[in-house]
Every structure is written in structure tokens, then in C-alpha cells.
Amino acid sequence: xxxxxxxxxxxxxxxxxxxxxxxxxxxxxxxxxxxxxxxxxxxxxxxxxxxxxxxxxxxxxxxxxxxxxxxxxxxxxxxxxxxxxxxxxxxxxxxxxxxxxxxxxxxxxxxxxxxxxxxxxxxxxxxxxxxxxxxxxxxxxxxxxxxxxxxxxxxxxxxxxxxxxxxxxxxxxxxxxxxxxxxxxxxxxxxxxxxxxxxxxxxxxxxxxxxxxxxxxxxxxxxxxxxxxxxxxxxxxxxxxxxxxxx
Amino acid sequence: xxxxxxxxxxxxxxxxxxxxxxxxxxxxxxxxxxxxxxxxxxxxxxxxxxxxxxxxxxxxxxxxxxxxxxxxxxxxxxxxxxxxxxxxxxxxxxxxxxxxxxxxxxxxxxxxxxxxxxxxxxxxxxxxxxxxxxxxxxxxxxxxxxxxxxxxxxxxxxxxxxxxxxxxxxxxxxxxxxxxxxxxxxxxxxxxxxxxxxxxxxxxxxxxxxxxxxxxxxxxxxxxxxxxxxxxxxxxxxxxxxxxxxxxxxxxxxxxxxxxxxxxxxxxxxxxxxxxxxxxxxxxxxx
Numbered sequence: 001x002x003x004x005x006x007x008x009x010x011x012x013x014x015x016x017x018x019x020x021x022x023x024x025x026x027x028x029x030x031x032x033x034x035x036x037x038x039x040x041x042x043x044x045x046x047x048x049x050x051x052x053x054x055x056x057x058x059x060x061x062x063x064x065x066x067x068x069x070x071x072x073x074x075x076x077x078x079x080x081x082x083x084x085x086x087x088x089x090x091x092x093x094x095x096x097x098x099x100x101x102x103x104x105x106x107x108x109x110x111x112x113x114x115x116x117x118x119x120x121x122x123x124x125x126x127x128x129x130x131x132x133x134x135x136x137x138x139x140x141x142x143x144x145x146x147x148x149x150x151x152x153x154x155x156x157x158x159x160x161x162x163x164x165x166x167x168x169x170x171x172x173x174x175x176x177x178x179x180x181x182x183x184x185x186x187x188x189x190x191x192x193x194x195x196x197x198x199x200x201x202x203x204x205x206x207x208x209x210x211x212x213x214x215x216x217x218x219x220x221x222x223x224x225x226x227x228x229x230x231x232x233x234x235x236x237x238x239x240x241x242x243x244x245x246x247x
Numbered sequence: 248x249x250x251x252x253x254x255x256x257x258x259x260x261x262x263x264x265x266x267x268x269x270x271x272x273x274x275x276x277x278x279x280x281x282x283x284x285x286x287x288x289x290x291x292x293x294x295x296x297x298x299x300x301x302x303x304x305x306x307x308x309x310x311x312x313x314x315x316x317x318x319x320x321x322x323x324x325x326x327x328x329x330x331x332x333x334x335x336x337x338x339x340x341x342x343x344x345x346x347x348x349x350x351x352x353x354x355x356x357x358x359x360x361x362x363x364x365x366x367x368x369x370x371x372x373x374x375x376x377x378x379x380x381x382x383x384x385x386x387x388x389x390x391x392x393x394x395x396x397x398x399x400x401x402x403x404x405x406x407x408x409x410x411x412x413x414x415x416x417x418x419x420x421x422x423x424x425x426x427x428x429x430x431x432x433x434x435x436x437x438x439x440x441x442x443x444x445x446x447x448x449x450x451x452x453x454x455x456x457x458x459x460x461x462x463x464x465x466x467x468x469x470x471x472x473x474x475x476x477x478x479x480x481x482x483x484x485x486x487x488x489x490x491x492x493x494x495x496x497x498x499x500x501x502x503x504x505x506x507x508x509x510x511x512x513x514x515x516x517x518x519x520x521x522x523x524x525x526x527x528x529x530x531x532x533x534x
Contacts, residue, residue, distance in 0.1 A: 071427055078425075
């Protein structure tokens with residue numbers, strides 16, 4: 001997937017707000033790419049454009065050489081900051097929601113749902129309702145829902161931003177473990193630099209007003225990633241560098 | 248053999264929790280008893296004051312409680328029969344008016360254009376005191392049940408309209424985004440998301456419509472015709488049977504409570520099944 005000369009402009013009072021300016025970003029197949037930047041730098045706007053939920057004012061997005069003009073649920077899974085589970089559906093029915101909307105066979109995906117729920121450590125919750133689960137568990141259900149039909153691309157918008165620090169660290173390790181079992185490409189939005197440094201292959205640092213990609217930083221760490229890298233000198237070097245770029 | 252320290256540290260969480268819940272249950276029970284005793288006292292006090300006032304005035308103005316009871320009991324088959332007529336008028340009115348309001352609400356909630364066009368008319372028709380139209384309905388529809396159903400339907404229309412619109416609109420944008428990202432059609436978005444999400448509002452609207460419809464039916468019966476509890480109250484008035492008027496009014500109240508309880512029960516069951524325990528009252532509609 002790549003973007004070409006992407007601009008997004010909003011009306012704002014008498015003037016305008018240049019939310020994204022000339023964004024040319026290439027997402028490599030199978031990589032884990034993070035978008036970091038201060039709040040209001042256009043990270044989420046960019047993610048929405050990639051998802052086809054919003055149209056660019058100028059420029060285009062190419063997904064496997066076809067222009068994105070609308071939602072592409074077959075290719076893209078989306079994970080929000082909140083779990084966004086429907087309170088009236090059992091966990092299993094929440095997981096299969098996208099499958100149902102896309103008109104795919106429920107039967108074919110039930111086994112995959114079981115498998116994924118197992119993988120995220122949520123066996124035995126299938127018949128429960130969302131309000132019976134903790135925030136971290138709900139977000140894991142949301143991950144399963146996004147992965148169920150094996151999309152080529154997973155877009156994540158600060159998925160652990162609403163969780164407490166301990167749960168978030170745990171979820172990061174879990175996410176890498178789950179992602180390791182798939183061939184999915186991930187674009188991950190966060191304002192937490194440590195999170196980005198731990199998870200990513202590449203980190204795109206954005207500047208704000210107008211939102212632009214300032215620099216793309218490569219991670220020195222390989223896969224599968226050892227959770228202990230966060231204690232290494234290289235890790236603090238990386239986060240310091242990101243911090244410098246963002247300021 | 249336990250040491251001194253172990254005895255000091257002995258703590259059984261199960262027993263502690265049991266003690267807490269036993270204490271709570273005890274308090275709850277005591278509160279319930281107090282509540283019922285006080286209610287009984289209020290009732291007895293009310294009847295006593297009534298009895299005292301009645302004994303000092305003409306039975307035409309204020310009959311004694313016992314007279315009301317005998318007059319009502321004597322007429323029980325009549326009251327049930329006429330009550331059934333009123334109930335049917337109300338139910339049909341609520342059915343027609345309520346479903347009309349529901350579908351109009353869907354239309355308005357989904358189309359800003361429809362809303363913009365219809366809004367002034369809706370405000371105008373809401374501002375009309377609906378009961379004032381009852382005589383007109385008699386002119387148009389005659390003396391049978393039709394004009395009563397029409398008044399009931401008109402009054403039931405707006406609570407469901409308003410609640411449906413509010414319910415369909417008041418939705419967490421994240422849910423809409425989720426459905427859009429999944430490529431959901433407008434139709435899927437409506438059935439799988441908006442309608443279910445609006446259920447608490449729609450059910451509240453239905454409950455209010457149901458109660459208002461009874462009011463509409465009675466007003467219709469006041470205007471014309473000789474069936475139903477409304478007409479029976481007028482008859483009793485003409486015959487100076489004040490005791491019976493009291494009994495009829497109480498019967499109407501019971502009917503209203505019955506309908507309210509039924510609607511509330513359905514509401515609670517549906518919402519529990521949907522795992523939504525919100526009950527809302529958003530209507531500002533006046534009959």
C-alpha cells in the first residue's frame with residue numbers, strides 16, 4: 001500500500017486547516033509500521049484515509065495497485081481506541097460481526113474464531129456478553145474480530161490508549177505474539193513512543209500544523225522480538241531519537 | 248495445634264462476605280416492611296379522611312367509601328364490559344398512531360431533507376391540543392368506535408415519533424465507524440445497529456403512547472356515543488350516581504396502571520435480553 005501526494009484540508013472558521021500535507025508513505029508488505037506524533041498531527045486522519053473511511057482532498061491511495069475509494073473490509077481490518085463491541089451480542093457474535101456484514105459464511109469462520117480466541121487467551125468467553133469482560137479482554141476480542149477474515153492489512157488507532165499502563169505493556173507483548181502467527185501488515189497509530197519503539201519495524205514520525213511525515217526511523221531490533229529489549233541501551237537510544245524528532 | 252499468631256491472623260473471606268450479604272439482606276427486608284406499613288397507613292388515613300368528610304356532606308357531592316364500593320361491585324359486569332370497549336379503542340389507537348409515529352420517526356431520522364421539510368408541520372400539529380379535534384372526528388367518522396380510535400391514534404403518534412428519532416440519532420459514532428469500516432450497507436446499519444441501539448427509546452415511546460391512547464379513547468367517548476367507560480361516567484353523572492362515578496374513575500385508573508405495568512414489563516424483558524439496562528424518558532410531548 002502507498003499514498004501519493006496526499007492532502008487533506010478541512011474548513012475551519014473563515015480559514016482552513018491543512019490536516020495532511022503532501023504525504024507520500026509506502027507501507028511494505030508484512031511489516032509493522034507505526035505512525036507517531038503529537039495529538040492533532042493528523043495520525044488518525046491518515047489512518048481513516050487508508051481505511052477508505054474518508055476521502056483525501058488531493059492525491060490518492062493505492063492498495064495492491066488499485067485506488068482506494070471506499071471501505072475495503074475484505075483487505076483491511078480496523079481496530080479502534082475503544083473495543084466498540086455491541087452490548088447485545090455475545091462475544092462470538094461480536095467476533096463474527098464483520099463476517100456477517102460482508103456476507104461470508106459464518107460456518108467457515110466459527111472454527112477460526114475459536115482458534116483466535118484461544119490464541120488471545122480468551123477460551124470460555126464465547127457465550128458471555130461484552131459487559132462481563134474487562135477492558136483488556138474486550139480489546140482482545142476486538143483484535144480477534146479484525147483478524148477473523150485474515151485481512152492483508154490491519155489498521156490500529158491507539159488500540160491500547162484507554163488501558164492502564166500495566167495492561168498496555170502486557171497487550172503489546174500479546175499483540176506481537178498474535179501478529180507473529182499471521183502474514184498481516186500492520187499500521188499502528190500511537191502517541192506513546194516506547195510502545196512504537198517496542199512494536200515496530202519502522203516508525204513514521206509526523207509533525208503537526210500541517211501534518212507531514214518528518215522522518216521514518218528503522219528499528220534496530222529483529223523478530224521475534226524479545227520483551228527484554230526495552231531494557232537495552234539501543235532501546236533508550238531509539239526512544240530518545242524519536243523524542244527529539246517529535247519535539 | 249495452632250500457634251498464637253495463627254489464631255490472630257485467622258480470617259475467612261467466605262464467611263466475611265456471607266456476613267456482609269446477610270446484613271444487607273436484613274436491611275433490605277426491614278426497609279421493605281417499613282415501606283409497606285407506611286403505604287398501608289397512608290391508605291387507611293386517606294380512607295378515614297374521606298369517610299369523615301363524606302359523613303359531613305351530601306352523598307351527591309362525596310359518597311362514603313362503602314357506598315362507592317357497593318355501587319361499583321353491583322355494576323362489575325357492566326364496568327368490565329365497558330372497560331373492554333375503552334381498552335380496545337385505546338389499543339387500536341396506540342397500534343395505528345404508534346406505528347405511524349414509529350415509521351415517520353425512521354423516515355425523519357434517516358433523511359435530513361425529510362426532517363427539514365416536515366419539521367414546521369410537525370411543530371404545528373404538535374401544538375394543536377389534540378383533544379380539541381375530537382368533535383371534528385365525530386363529524387367525520389360518526390358515533391361508533393372509529394372517532395375514539397382516531398383521537399387515541401393522534402395522541403399516540405408523537406411520543407413514538409419523537410423517541411424513535413432521538414433513539415436512532417443518539418448513537419456512539421464509534422459504532423457507526425465500525426460498521427462503515429466493515430462495508431455495511433445502510434440497510435445492515437439500520438437492522439443490526441441503529442434499530443437495536445434505539446430500542447430503549449422506542450420502548451419508552453411505546454409505553455407513553457399506550458398510556459396517552461387511553462386518554463384519547465376516553466375523550467372520544469365523552470364527546471359522542473354510548474359505549475366505554477368515558478360514556479359510562481357521563482351517564483352516571485346524568486343520573487346523579489356520584490358513587491358510581493367514583494368507581495368508574497378508579498376502574499379507569501386501574502386500567503391505566505395495568506397498561507403501564509404491562510408496557511414496563513415488556514420493556515424490562517426486552518432490554519434485559521439485549522443486555523441494555525437503560526430506561527429512558529425523553530418525551531416532552533403533551534397530549
